[in-house]
Amino acid sequence: MRKIAFLTALLAAMVAQPVGATLNASKPDNEMNRFISNLMKQMTLEEKIGQLCQMPDGYITGPDNTQVSLAPLISEGKIGSLLGVCGVAETRKFQDAAMKSQLKIPLLFGMDVIHGYTTGFPLPLAEAASFDLDAIEMSARCAAREAAAAGLHWTFAPMVDISWDARWGRVMEGAGEDPYYGAKVAAARVKGFQGENLADTATILSCIKHFGGYGAPMAGKDYNSVDMSLSHFANFYMPPYKAGAEAGAATFMSAFSDLNNVPCTANSFLLRDLLKNQWGFEGFVVSDWGSVGELMNHRYASDSRDAALKAISAGLDMEMATQCYADNLAELVKEGKVPMKIVDDAVRRILEQKYRLGLFEDPYRYCNEEREREVIGSQKSRDEARYVAERSIVLLKNDHNILPLSPDVKKVALVGALSKSKRDMCGSWTCADVDQTVTLYDALINRGLTVDYSDGYDMEQNRISNLSQTLASARESDVVIVAMGERASYTGEMASRGDIAISDEQQRLVAELVKTGKPVVVLLMCGRPVIFNQVKEEAPAILCTWWLGSEAGPAITNVLWGEYNPSGKLPMSFPAHNGQIPLNYQYKSTGRPTANGGWSTRYRDITTEPAYPFGYGLSYTTFDYSDPKVEASTKPGEYATVSVEVTNTGKRKGEEVVQLYVRDEVASITRPIKELKGFEKIRLEPGETRIVTFPITDEQLGFYDNDMKYRVEKGDFTFMVGSDSKNLKSTSFTLK
Numbered sequence: 001m002r003k004i005a006f007l008t009a010l011l012a013a014m015v016a017q018p019v020g021a022t023l024n025a026s027k028p029d030n031e032m033n034r035f036i037s038n039l040m041k042q043m044t045l046e047e048k049i050g051q052l053c054q055m056p057d058g059y060i061t062g063p064d065n066t067q068v069s070l071a072p073l074i075s076e077g078k079i080g081s082l083l084g085v086c087g088v089a090e091t092r093k094f095q096d097a098a099m100k101s102q103l104k105i106p107l108l109f110g111m112d113v114i115h116g117y118t119t120g121f122p123l124p125l126a127e128a129a130s131f132d133l134d135a136i137e138m139s140a141r142c143a144a145r146e147a148a149a150a151g152l153h154w155t156f157a158p159m160v161d162i163s164w165d166a167r168w169g170r171v172m173e174g175a176g177e178d179p180y181y182g183a184k185v186a187a188a189r190v191k192g193f194q195g196e197n198l199a200d201t202a203t204i205l206s207c208i209k210h211f212g213g214y215g216a217p218m219a220g221k222d223y224n225s226v227d228m229s230l231s232h233f234a235n236f237y238m239p240p241y242k243a244g245a246e247a248g249a250a251t252f253m254s255a256f257s258d259l260n261n262v263p264c265t266a267n268s269f270l271l272r273d274l275l276k277n278q279w280g281f282e283g284f285v286v287s288d289w290g291s292v293g294e295l296m297n298h299r300y301a302s303d304s305r306d307a308a309l310k311a312i313s314a315g316l317d318m319e320m321a322t323q324c325y326a327d328n329l330a331e332l333v334k335e336g337k338v339p340m341k342i343v344d345d346a347v348r349r350i351l352e353q354k355y356r357l358g359l360f361e362d363p364y365r366y367c368n369e370e371r372e373r374e375v376i377g378s379q380k381s382r383d384e385a386r387y388v389a390e391r392s393i394v395l396l397k398n399d400h401n402i403l404p405l406s407p408d409v410k411k412v413a414l415v416g417a418l419s420k421s422k423r424d425m426c427g428s429w430t431c432a433d434v435d436q437t438v439t440l441y442d443a444l445i446n447r448g449l450t451v452d453y454s455d456g457y458d459m460e461q462n463r464i465s466n467l468s469q470t471l472a473s474a475r476e477s478d479v480v481i482v483a484m485g486e487r488a489s490y491t492g493e494m495a496s497r498g499d500i501a502i503s504d505e506q507q508r509l510v511a512e513l514v515k516t517g518k519p520v521v522v523l524l525m526c527g528r529p530v531i532f533n534q535v536k537e538e539a540p541a542i543l544c545t546w547w548l549g550s551e552a553g554p555a556i557t558n559v560l561w562g563e564y565n566p567s568g569k570l571p572m573s574f575p576a577h578n579g580q581i582p583l584n585y586q587y588k589s590t591g592r593p594t595a596n597g598g599w600s601t602r603y604r605d606i607t608t609e610p611a612y613p614f615g616y617g618l619s620y621t622t623f624d625y626s627d628p629k630v631e632a633s634t635k636p637g638e639y640a641t642v643s644v645e646v647t648n649t650g651k652r653k654g655e656e657v658v659q660l661y662v663r664d665e666v667a668s669i670t671r672p673i674k675e676l677k678g679f680e681k682i683r684l685e686p687g688e689t690r691i692v693t694f695p696i697t698d699e700q701l702g703f704y705d706n707d708m709k710y711r712v713e714k715g716d717f718t719f720m721v722g723s724d725s726k727n728l729k730s731t732s733f734t735l736k
């Protein structure tokens with residue numbers, strides 16, 4: 001029956017195609033252009049506007065919850081895309097409605113597949129800690145495979161917003177504070193989601209968001225205004241967006257916020273000049289949830305008609321959730337306020353992506369129940385999730401080599417409700433099947449250990465609970481493992497916090513446990529950098545485990561017992577005090593450079609040093625770095641190479657992220673004291689030495705000037721190589 005329905009719908013879709021059009025998604029662009037031109041000739045203005053409208057179905061990620069009856073509108077060709085509809089059965093239902101429309105243009109199904117689909121992967125910030133671009137790409141590929149099997153065509157990811165502000169709740173969704181690294185991660189994620197060919201039914205469209213500068217809201221409050229010089233934007237925030245466009249991202253999302261007094265959703269500098277004209281972006285731009293309507297809240301548009309006019313004129317192609325386009329665009333075009341060519345350009349961009357996905361060939365090609373059953377939650381996905389989760393963990397402290405734990409450990413005192421919470425393990429903004437999550441508690445039991453569990457601390461009431469019982473269980477154990485941190489819901493959208501310190505009570509509990517004299521391992525579970533100075537001082541071993549997804553438990557226990565030697569590095573500086581925020585390692589010298597005292601850029605009451613610097617992370621082995629060597633190069637486009645010998649001086653094999661930082665000594669604008677400009681993750685056997693060589697090209701030496709022009713200036717540079725942004729050996733170079 002289903003098959004007959006499918007064939008009928010397919011036939012109907014074919015009949016609606018212009019004569020002679022080719023329907024093959026992998027055909028060259030000129031065939032696509034011909035196909036779309038023919039199709040557009042048949043479209044009424046209303047049908048064109050329909051393609052620019054995206055509506056949610058029972059999915060709410062914003063305040064405007066207008067629920068309209070979707071199927072009739074879809075069948076009238078008035079909706080081009082849905083968000084939040086997933087699963088083959090559901091997407092098929094709505095695609096059926098689209099196939100009843102005059103031109104049978106398939107719907108595009110989009111959703112926030114942020115870190116894995118049903119199989120939950122680590123938070124994007126956690127994955128960024130892996131500094132392993134292959135692993136990050138694999139994670140996106142797995143998410144795409146599962147999402148596509150569930151009928152989805154498009155994810156609103158990756159979020160590539162750079163942030164120096166750990167108060168901002170959305171840091172969990174990005175790659176941290178560094179633009180160079182953020183650019184590499186953005187490209188890896190786009191590649192993972194989109195693969196080589198969008199017509200492959202294991203891939204989906206990606207969406208670079210939130211363009212631009214959304215990660216720099218004033219005072220860390222989500223949605224707040226963003227104001228910065230254009231060269232600051234270009235040097236510190238723009239690189240990941242640009243890299244995403246260059247990697248071929250099919251779509252971009254505008255930010256809720258404004259940038260330099262113009263809301264990003266109606267910002268023609270960002271959307272038209274930079275993205276579409278300068279970078280040659282050929283995909284389409286979607287608004288954020290309701291952000292066209294919110295132009296009125298910004299007091300940038302007087303009414304919904306004005307909002308539609310300003311957004312479409314600026315280059316915003318598809319409106320999400322609000323209906324300013326649906327209600328006003330036809331009239332605006334008829335009155336000559338919006339040129340038809342602007343609407344046509346937006347429609348064409350959207351239809352092209354539908355074509356590339358192969359939807360005109362078969363609108364149901366992502367609707368395959370058998371594939372859905374096989375792919376989603378498969379063992380392959382779970383193995384990949386565990387692989388990435390292990391690599392996302394960062395070892396922050398390991399006094400007396402408490403870790404890895406010995407195989408003789410049999411009895412564990414496990415403290416902290418977070419260790420047992422399937423929901424929290426998945427992290428915020430997750431699509432994961434919570435029930436299928438293996439928590440730390442589950443994983444310890446699965447290893448055959450005797451686990452004496454206590455909550456230790458009441459997260460809701462913010463107080464220690466049953467202390468004497470918790471301490472008694474600790475005293476009787478071989479090792480105490482404490483899960484400490486924030487609930488998953490403390491980060492994400494609308495989750496900015498004015499205080500990111502772990503409560504004194506939680507920290508006091510750890511201190512009490514340490515006093516028992518038993519080995520105590522602290523697992524820091526969080527979605528952002530947090531502050532925990534007392535624990536940092538007093539606990540002998542600390543692992544930052546973030547939120548790691550469906551395979552969190554096994555990944556953590558594999559690291560605890562040394563089956564995987566931790567190799568993660570922090571992608572954001574961890575502040576020592578709230579007052580240091582925004583905090584970044586690539587600050588400027590200033591006229592009174594940062595120092596411990598005197599007339600310097602500093603605080604009188606707190607240190608300027610972070611608790612843990614960007615790029616920091618230990619291993620169960622140790623690595624020794626030689627002095628770096630710089631050599632002039634004769635290769636075209638390469639000025640020099642910097643090389644360093646790295647030796648594994650410990651007794652275990654391990655991985656190290658070798659990091660290159662560059663300082664431009666004197667430039668025509670003020671430049672940071674150092675910037676990451678290269679990294680390589682290497683794996684060394686005990687005693688093994690590897691030479692790591694970094695090419696020095698325009699990418700390492702250049703910057704955007706105050707006119708947003710990229711320049712490489714002659715003069716002196718310092719190259720620094722080491723294991724984190726503080727622990728570096730340097731050499732110098734003159735570009736003549």
Ligand code: BGC
Pocket residue numbers: 061062083112156209288289493
């Ligand atoms: C978020 C976006 C998201 C959208 C759709 C918004 O609230 O800012 O990142 O893609 O909702 O769910």
